[in-house]
Amino acid sequence: MTKKNENIDTERKSISSELLLPVAALCFTIYYFSTITDVPWTAQVSAVIVGSILILLVLLFITRCIRALYTGEGAFNFDTLLEPRSFVGKRIALLALTIGYIFAVSTLGFTITTFFFLSLAMLLLGGRQKWRIILTLSTILTLGGYLIFIVAFKTRFPAGPFEKLMEGLF
Numbered sequence: 218m219t220k221k222n223e224n225i226d227t228e229r230k231s232i233s234s235e236l237l238l239p240v241a242a243l244c245f246t247i248y249y250f251s252t253i254t255d256v257p258w259t260a261q262v263s264a265v266i267v268g269s270i271l272i273l274l275v276l277l278f279i280t281r282c283i284r285a286l287y288t289g290e291g292a293f294n295f296d297t298l299l300e301p302r303s304f305v306g307k308r309i310a311l312l313a314l315t316i317g318y319i320f321a322v323s324t325l326g327f328t329i330t331t332f333f334f335l336s337l338a339m340l341l342l343g344g345r346q347k348w349r350i351i352l353t354l355s356t357i358l359t360l361g362g363y364l365i366f367i368v369a370f371k372t373r374f375p376a377g378p379f380e381k382l383m384e385g386l387f
Contacts, residue, residue: 229289229291232282232286234294234295234296234298236279237298240275246275250268311342314334317334324377325377326376326380327363327367327380328377328379328380332359335354367380
Protein backbone atom coordinates (compact mmCIF):
# COMPACT_ATOMS: atom_id res chain seq x y z
CA MET A 218 0.00 0.00 0.00
CA THR A 219 1.35 3.38 -0.90
CA LYS A 220 1.67 6.33 1.42
CA LYS A 221 -1.21 8.06 -0.37
CA ASN A 222 -3.58 5.10 0.21
CA GLU A 223 -2.62 4.91 3.91
CA ASN A 224 -3.64 8.55 4.39
CA ILE A 225 -6.99 7.92 2.74
CA ASP A 226 -7.70 4.96 5.04
CA THR A 227 -6.87 6.89 8.21
CA GLU A 228 -9.08 9.83 7.21
CA ARG A 229 -12.22 7.72 6.78
CA LYS A 230 -14.74 7.61 9.61
CA SER A 231 -15.12 4.40 11.58
CA ILE A 232 -18.76 3.63 10.82
CA SER A 233 -19.06 0.50 12.97
CA SER A 234 -18.02 2.36 16.11
CA GLU A 235 -20.59 5.07 15.45
CA LEU A 236 -23.36 2.51 14.93
CA LEU A 237 -22.99 0.74 18.30
CA LEU A 238 -25.20 3.08 20.35
CA PRO A 239 -27.89 3.66 17.69
CA VAL A 240 -28.25 -0.09 17.10
CA ALA A 241 -28.43 -0.68 20.86
CA ALA A 242 -31.10 2.06 21.11
CA LEU A 243 -33.05 0.41 18.28
CA CYS A 244 -32.92 -2.99 20.03
CA PHE A 245 -33.97 -1.42 23.34
CA THR A 246 -36.88 0.40 21.70
CA ILE A 247 -38.14 -2.79 20.09
CA TYR A 248 -37.85 -4.57 23.45
CA TYR A 249 -39.62 -1.66 25.15
CA PHE A 250 -42.51 -1.85 22.67
CA SER A 251 -42.94 -5.51 23.60
CA THR A 252 -43.26 -4.67 27.32
CA ILE A 253 -45.93 -1.97 27.16
CA THR A 254 -48.89 -4.14 26.17
CA ASP A 255 -50.32 -4.30 29.70
CA VAL A 256 -49.97 -0.62 30.64
CA PRO A 257 -52.69 2.05 30.32
CA TRP A 258 -53.33 3.32 26.81
CA THR A 259 -51.98 6.79 27.61
CA ALA A 260 -48.61 5.31 28.51
CA GLN A 261 -48.71 3.18 25.36
CA VAL A 262 -49.36 6.23 23.18
CA SER A 263 -46.51 8.16 24.79
CA ALA A 264 -44.16 5.19 24.44
CA VAL A 265 -45.06 4.67 20.79
CA ILE A 266 -44.56 8.36 19.98
CA VAL A 267 -41.18 8.60 21.71
CA GLY A 268 -40.07 5.19 20.43
CA SER A 269 -41.13 6.01 16.88
CA ILE A 270 -39.15 9.25 16.93
CA LEU A 271 -36.11 7.35 18.21
CA ILE A 272 -36.48 4.67 15.53
CA LEU A 273 -36.81 7.35 12.84
CA LEU A 274 -33.66 9.10 14.05
CA VAL A 275 -31.73 5.82 14.19
CA LEU A 276 -32.85 4.90 10.66
CA LEU A 277 -31.78 8.33 9.39
CA PHE A 278 -28.40 7.89 11.07
CA ILE A 279 -27.98 4.40 9.59
CA THR A 280 -28.85 5.82 6.17
CA ARG A 281 -26.18 8.49 6.62
CA CYS A 282 -23.64 5.82 7.60
CA ILE A 283 -24.49 3.67 4.58
CA ARG A 284 -24.06 6.74 2.38
CA ALA A 285 -20.63 7.40 3.94
CA LEU A 286 -19.63 3.81 3.21
CA TYR A 287 -20.89 4.06 -0.36
CA THR A 288 -19.06 7.34 -1.06
CA GLY A 289 -15.85 6.10 0.56
CA GLU A 290 -15.97 8.64 3.42
CA GLY A 291 -16.41 5.85 5.96
CA ALA A 292 -14.90 2.47 6.71
CA PHE A 293 -16.65 -0.49 8.31
CA ASN A 294 -14.30 -0.96 11.29
CA PHE A 295 -14.07 -0.31 15.02
CA ASP A 296 -10.86 1.74 15.00
CA THR A 297 -12.21 4.78 16.86
CA LEU A 298 -13.81 2.62 19.54
CA LEU A 299 -10.45 2.11 21.20
CA GLU A 300 -8.96 5.50 20.37
CA PRO A 301 -7.57 7.43 22.05
CA ARG A 302 -6.03 4.64 24.08
CA SER A 303 -5.71 6.89 27.14
CA PHE A 304 -9.54 6.83 27.54
CA VAL A 305 -9.97 3.04 27.48
CA GLY A 306 -9.54 2.75 31.26
CA LYS A 307 -12.11 5.47 31.89
CA ARG A 308 -14.55 3.83 29.48
CA ILE A 309 -14.20 0.49 31.24
CA ALA A 310 -14.62 2.17 34.64
CA LEU A 311 -17.75 3.97 33.40
CA LEU A 312 -19.14 0.65 32.14
CA ALA A 313 -18.42 -0.89 35.56
CA LEU A 314 -20.20 2.03 37.26
CA THR A 315 -23.21 1.54 34.99
CA ILE A 316 -23.36 -2.19 35.73
CA GLY A 317 -22.95 -1.44 39.44
CA TYR A 318 -25.84 1.03 39.23
CA ILE A 319 -28.08 -1.61 37.70
CA PHE A 320 -27.34 -4.05 40.51
CA ALA A 321 -27.37 -1.51 43.37
CA VAL A 322 -30.56 0.38 42.48
CA SER A 323 -32.82 -2.40 43.75
CA THR A 324 -31.17 -2.27 47.21
CA LEU A 325 -30.21 1.38 47.65
CA GLY A 326 -33.14 2.81 45.72
CA PHE A 327 -33.30 5.30 42.87
CA THR A 328 -32.17 8.42 44.70
CA ILE A 329 -29.09 7.21 46.58
CA THR A 330 -27.87 5.05 43.69
CA THR A 331 -28.34 7.88 41.21
CA PHE A 332 -26.43 10.29 43.45
CA PHE A 333 -23.47 7.91 43.77
CA PHE A 334 -23.51 7.08 40.06
CA LEU A 335 -23.59 10.73 38.95
CA SER A 336 -20.93 11.75 41.48
CA LEU A 337 -18.54 8.94 40.64
CA ALA A 338 -19.06 9.23 36.88
CA MET A 339 -18.42 12.98 36.90
CA LEU A 340 -15.39 12.57 39.14
CA LEU A 341 -14.07 9.89 36.80
CA LEU A 342 -14.66 11.88 33.63
CA GLY A 343 -14.08 15.42 34.89
CA GLY A 344 -11.31 15.02 37.40
CA ARG A 345 -11.20 15.47 41.14
CA GLN A 346 -10.28 19.17 41.10
CA LYS A 347 -13.93 20.28 40.92
CA TRP A 348 -15.34 17.84 43.48
CA ARG A 349 -17.48 20.50 45.23
CA ILE A 350 -19.19 21.46 41.98
CA ILE A 351 -19.62 17.78 41.09
CA LEU A 352 -21.22 16.91 44.45
CA THR A 353 -23.48 19.97 44.28
CA LEU A 354 -24.55 19.18 40.72
CA SER A 355 -25.10 15.50 41.58
CA THR A 356 -27.26 16.50 44.55
CA ILE A 357 -29.35 18.93 42.50
CA LEU A 358 -29.83 16.46 39.63
CA THR A 359 -30.67 13.60 41.97
CA LEU A 360 -33.18 15.57 44.01
CA GLY A 361 -34.65 16.93 40.78
CA GLY A 362 -35.04 13.38 39.49
CA TYR A 363 -36.65 12.34 42.77
CA LEU A 364 -39.09 15.26 42.70
CA ILE A 365 -40.01 14.83 39.04
CA PHE A 366 -40.15 11.07 38.68
CA ILE A 367 -41.16 9.83 42.12
CA VAL A 368 -43.09 12.74 43.65
CA ALA A 369 -44.70 14.40 40.61
CA PHE A 370 -45.12 11.48 38.19
CA LYS A 371 -45.46 8.80 40.89
CA THR A 372 -43.14 6.51 38.92
CA ARG A 373 -42.47 3.20 40.63
CA PHE A 374 -38.69 3.31 40.83
CA PRO A 375 -37.01 1.03 43.36
CA ALA A 376 -37.45 2.43 46.87
CA GLY A 377 -34.44 2.58 49.12
CA PRO A 378 -33.73 4.19 52.49
CA PHE A 379 -34.13 7.76 51.15
CA GLU A 380 -37.48 7.08 49.49
CA LYS A 381 -38.78 5.28 52.59
CA LEU A 382 -37.63 8.12 54.83
CA MET A 383 -39.32 10.73 52.63
CA GLU A 384 -42.49 8.64 52.44
CA GLY A 385 -42.55 8.47 56.24
CA LEU A 386 -42.05 12.23 56.57
CA PHE A 387 -44.86 13.16 54.16
